[in-house]
């Protein structure tokens with residue numbers, strides 16, 4: 351969906367430092383419940399608007415996500431935008 355990652359296999363080793371490098375509208379990653387997503391292709395479709403997503407670009411967005419809509423099925427909606435899994439803390 352959305353062709354976010356063009357079929358690349360998910361990675362398991364992504365650190366928060368790497369996520370933090372992707373914090374612009376043209377290149378926006380976020381973490382929701384330990385999974386790293388490329389938000390860029392989804393932003394324009396977000397029912398809550400693109401602007402509010404600026405708050406979570408390059409960061410762990412789980413708290414914000416759960417504050418607004420813990421019931422939203424992110425696995426389904428962003429399945430094509432999954433970059434991989436956040437690395438375990440060192």
Ligand code: HEM
Pocket residue numbers: 380382389396397398399402403405406411414415418419422423424427428
């Ligand atoms: C990152 C993945 C996200 C996905 C897939 C997503 C998806 C959605 C969906 C499907 C809705 C409609 C829900 C409904 O009507 O029941 C929605 C609404 C909304 N989202 Fe998100 N969301 C995401 C992240 C966020 C984040 C991080 C925030 C806050 C910083 C946020 C704030 C909102 C707000 C405020 C609405 C309500 C819009 C309205 O009803 O006027 N979302 N989102």
